[in-house]
Amino acid sequence: xxxxxxxxxxxxxxxxxxxxxxxxxxxxxxxxxxxxxxxxxxxxxxxxxxxxxxxxxxxxxxxxxxxxxxxxxxxxxxxxxxxxxxxxxxxxxxxxxxxxxxxxxxxxxxxxxxxxxxxxxxxxxxxxxxxxxxxxxxxxxxxxxxxxxxxxxxxxxxxxxxxxxxxxxxxxxxxxxxxxxxxxxxxxxxxxxxxxxxxxxxxxxxxxxxxxxxxxxxxxxxxxxxxxxxxxxxxxxxxxxxxxxxxxxxxxxxxxxxxxxxxxxxxx
Amino acid sequence: xxxxxxxxxxxxxxxxxxxxxxxxxxxxxxxxxxxxxxxxxxxxxxxxxxxxxxxxxxxxxxxxxxxxxxxxxxxxxxxxxxxxxxxxxxxxxxxxxxxxxxxxxxxxxxxxxxxxxxxxxxxxxxxxxxxxxxxxxxxxxxxxxxxxxxxxxxxxxxxxxxxxxxxxxxxxxxxxxxxxxxxxxxxxxxxxxxxxxxxxxxxxxxxxxxxxxxxxxxxxxxxxxxxxxxxxxxxxxxxxxxxxxxxxxxxxxxxxxxxxxxxxxxxxxxxxxxxxxxxxxxxxxxxxxxxxxxxxxxxxxxxxxxxxxxxxxxxx
Numbered sequence: 262x263x264x265x266x267x268x269x270x271x272x273x274x275x276x277x278x279x280x281x282x283x284x285x286x287x288x289x290x291x292x293x294x295x296x297x298x299x300x301x302x303x304x305x306x307x308x309x310x311x312x313x314x315x316x317x318x319x320x321x322x323x324x325x326x327x328x329x330x331x332x333x334x335x336x337x338x339x340x341x342x343x344x345x346x347x348x349x350x351x352x353x354x355x356x357x358x359x360x361x362x363x364x365x366x367x368x369x370x371x372x373x374x375x376x377x378x379x380x381x382x383x384x385x386x387x388x389x390x391x392x393x394x395x396x397x398x399x400x401x402x403x404x405x406x407x408x409x410x411x412x413x414x415x416x417x418x419x420x421x422x423x424x425x426x427x428x429x430x431x432x433x434x435x436x437x438x439x440x441x442x443x444x445x446x447x448x449x450x451x452x453x454x455x456x457x458x459x460x461x462x463x464x465x466x467x468x469x470x471x472x473x474x475x476x477x478x479x480x481x482x483x484x485x486x487x488x489x490x491x492x493x494x495x496x497x498x499x500x501x502x503x504x505x506x507x508x509x510x511x512x513x514x515x516x517x518x519x520x521x522x523x524x525x526x527x528x529x
Numbered sequence: 530x531x532x533x534x535x536x537x538x539x540x541x542x543x544x545x546x547x548x549x550x551x552x553x554x555x556x557x558x559x560x561x562x563x564x565x566x567x568x569x570x571x572x573x574x575x576x577x578x579x580x581x582x583x584x585x586x587x588x589x590x591x592x593x594x595x596x597x598x599x600x601x602x603x604x605x606x607x608x609x610x611x612x613x614x615x616x617x618x619x620x621x622x623x624x625x626x627x628x629x630x631x632x633x634x635x636x637x638x639x640x641x642x643x644x645x646x647x648x649x650x651x652x653x654x655x656x657x658x659x660x661x662x663x664x665x666x667x668x669x670x671x672x673x674x675x676x677x678x679x680x681x682x683x684x685x686x687x688x689x690x691x692x693x694x695x696x697x698x699x700x701x702x703x704x705x706x707x708x709x710x711x712x713x714x715x716x717x718x719x720x721x722x723x724x725x726x727x728x729x730x731x732x733x734x735x736x737x738x739x740x741x742x743x744x745x746x747x748x749x750x751x752x753x754x755x756x757x758x759x760x761x762x763x764x765x766x767x768x769x770x771x772x773x774x775x776x777x778x779x780x781x782x783x784x785x786x787x788x789x790x791x792x793x794x795x796x797x798x799x800x801x802x803x804x805x806x807x808x809x810x811x812x813x814x815x816x817x818x819x820x821x822x823x824x825x826x827x828x829x830x831x832x833x834x835x836x837x838x839x840x841x842x843x844x845x
Contacts, residue, residue, distance in 0.1 A: 269634055293641045297547050335541045335636060341705045341713075342544060348706040377704055381543030381639070388542070388636050400633065412565055412577070413625070419581025420588070420626050427582070427589035435593065457727055459595040464731015467590045467605050471614065471732065472739060474586030475579075482578040492574025 267428065269331070269392045277321035277390065281506040282399035283406045283499075288513045289391040293384045295517045295524075302372040303528025307379050309520050314386040321394045328389050335385045342377040346370040397421050406499055415494040423477070430473060434466045538606075538688075538695050538718070539631065540646055542639030546702035553698070554644030560652055564621040571618070580619065584626035587611060593728075604721075605728045608654035608691075609662070609684035613676075613733065614743055617659040617757040624651035645698055649691045653764055658687040659754060660761025676737055676744060677730050684729035685722040686765065692718035693768045700775060707775040715772070 272278075277285070292313070299306050318328045351369030395403075398418075405414050454462075482490075502510070568576055587607040594604050607627070611620040628650050631637040638646045665679035696714035700707035736743055 290640060293542050293639070294547075296543060297545075297550065297641050331636065338539075338541050338544065341699055341710065344706050344709045345704065348709075373703075377543055379543075381541045384542030384639055384641070385636050388632075388640055392634050392636065397634070410562070410565060412569065413622075415577050416581045416584065416622070416626050417630060419577055420584040420630060423582050423585040424588055424630075427585045428592065431589040431592050456595075460724060460727030461731035461734070463593050463595040463605070464728040464733075465735040466593050467607075467610070467728055468732035468735035468739070470590050470593070471583070471586050471610070472736060474582050475740075475743070478579045478582035481582060482575055485578060490574065492576075494577065 267425065268397070269389070270396050271323060271327075271393045272396075273322040273394075275320060275322040275394070277317060277394045280509065281502055282395050282403040283502060284506045284510045284513075285391055285395055286400065286403035286407060287510060288517075289387050291514055291517050292387045295521050296380045296384045296387075298521055299380070299524035300528030301376040303376075303524040303526075305527045306520055306524035307376075307383070309523065310383050311379075313516075313520075314383055314390075317390050318386065321390055323390065323393050327393075328386055331389045331393075332382060332385045335381065339374075339378045339381065342374050345377070346374045349373055402499060405496065411494050411496070419481075423481075426477075427470070427474060431466075431470055434470060438462065438466065538646075538649065538692055539628075539638030540642045540649075540695060540698070541636075542641050544639075544702065544704045545642055545645055545698055546704075549698055549702050550641050550644055553648040557644045557647040557652060561621060561625050561647065564618045564625075567618040568622050571616075580622050580626065583611070583615070584623045584630075587623060587627050588630065595724075595728075604724065605732075606650070606654075606688065606725055608650060609658040609680065609687050609725070610729050610732055612655045612658040612687075613662055613680055613683065613729075614736070617655055617754050620655045620659075621651050624655060645695075649694045649698075653694050654687045654691045656757050656761035657690045657765050658683040658761075659757050660759075660765060661686050663754070663758055672744075673737060676733055680733040681726040681730045684726040685719075688718050688722035688725050689715065690765055690768050692721075693772045694764075697768070697772060697775060707772075711772045711775060 292310070296310060299310070315325060318325050346366050347364045347370060349367050349370035351367035354366040354368055354371060357364040357366070392400075401414050401418050401421075404417070405411065568580065572579060587610075590605050590607055590610075592604075608620065608624050611623050614620075615623065625647055628638065628647055629643060632640055632643045632646065662679040662683040665682055666675045669675035669678060692714040693711065696705070696710040697707065699705040699710050
């Protein structure tokens with residue numbers, strides 16, 4: 262079994278896919294930073310940012326549904342911001358009696374919560390479009406162009422290369438465990454052994470996985486040495502960004518700056 | 530089963546204020562840059578294959594799970610395991626790779642929030658694990674017992690302290706009131722930490738019987754980790770004290786207090802440090818959970834110290 266389906270990249274033909282990865286990377290970061298800097302309750306700005314995100318999803322051929330499904334994974338964290346509804350001072354909305362005391366929701370608190378949830382939702386959409394429309398090697402190139410140390414980029418690359426191998430290894434360990442364990446069709450029945458025992462078995466699997474990885478890394482190192490590796494990470498010089506790429510980069514940045522301005526006019 | 534678990538410690542974008550994000554980005558970049566240089570000096574050209582493959586292994590290891598009860602399951606995060614096997618600097622580099630790829634490819638944690646997430650999981654997690662593990666190893670003379678007890682405590686405490694840092698960052702950003710975020714995160718992660726500790730002990734026990742030499746090399750690689758040890762100690766003490774203070778401070782509760790007409794009693798700053806001046810439920814839970822954590826850690830440490838003392842006196 263191979264876990265290529267872990268890779269979020271969707272191979273499609275679209276203007277977004279064709280765009281230079283460096284431009285895409287920079288603009289995605291700019292989009293997320295814009296979301297972060299936009300003040301609370303700047304609804305028109307959020308709407309415009311959402312419009313950009315949605316049009317990118319359609320333009321990239323990924324479809325809004327696909328992105329929404331992935332974006333839902335980040336939603337549970339919004340719970341962390343939920344209490345601000347009741348903790349921010351401001352105009353009283355309603356009061357909930359809870360036991361001996363009561364929770365008072367404020368308009369400002371509600372606005373703050375919705376703003377945080379929206380910002381988070383918008384940011385994760387941009388990140389999904391980037392990951393789903395850019396092959397990993399191009400992302401590595403973009404990281405190098407942004408100035409992330411060559412050494413770290415090389416490690417990311419190697420990690421990505423062996424991620425699937427080691428996930429396969431982990432799946433084999435889990436399959437072996439399942440093959441040696443009893444299984445009840447009734448999910449309510451407790452699994453065998455104590456929790457601590459089960460955790461220790463899993464620990465043994467994790468240890469075994471690490472050991473295999475150690476040994477694999479030694480083989481990989483030997484293979485790299487035999488192919489002339491000398492500790493230097495070399496890469497082809499990055500090709501120049503095309504004029505069209507520059508236009509999109511500058512145009513996108515200006516657009517985001519304008520949106521930020523809108524945010525500051527309407528927000529607080 | 531196939532997806533890496535969604536961990537409550539990975540902060541998505543939008544939840545942290547820009548100043549908090551930028552500050553923690555700067556701290557993370559500086560420290561990770563230093564760790565990269567250290568690892569390059571220690572490992573040389575082996576660095577890239579070893580770090581890359583081990584980062585992939587930690588990532589894959591996070592998929593291994595065991596059922597706890599009622600459909601929930603325990604997972605491994607791996608910061609403590611990496612720290613014990615590789616030493617602090619290499620562990621920082623490995624955890625940096627893991628957390629970065631999680632954010633970049635799987636949207637597990639945001640991109641702008643990557644700096645703070647690296648700070649919590651790659652830096653605080655490793656520093657606390659290193660401090661705890663080396664301290665216990667020095668206290669317990671018996672090798673195997675030291676490795677296992679040290680591993681368990683390091684795993685549990687590193688998860689808890691990293692979660693406290695996460696909660697404080699959310700509170701500083703005005704996203705979540707400290708009086709709720711701190712006890713909630715602490716409570717959840719005290720349980721998650723138990724799973725982490727048992728898996729870590731299982732893994733260390735296996736590795737100890739299979740490849741004892743790994744523990745010797747990791748000890749050699751850890752020389753010069755005094756700065757990390759002190760940092761780990763400082764972070765642990767600071768966060769263990771800071772969090773209950775922050776959560777007892779009625780930043781948010783003050784608003785409720787005003788609605789209830791209790792503000793007169795809450796206004797005196799001296800009272801703010803006394804948790805049960807108003808809402809025994811909330812404020813006590815905040816302090817109570819943290820106190821429980823600190824007391825629990827101290828009790829275990831005391832037991833360890835007593836154990837070590839007893840062994841030493843029987844040897845003498």
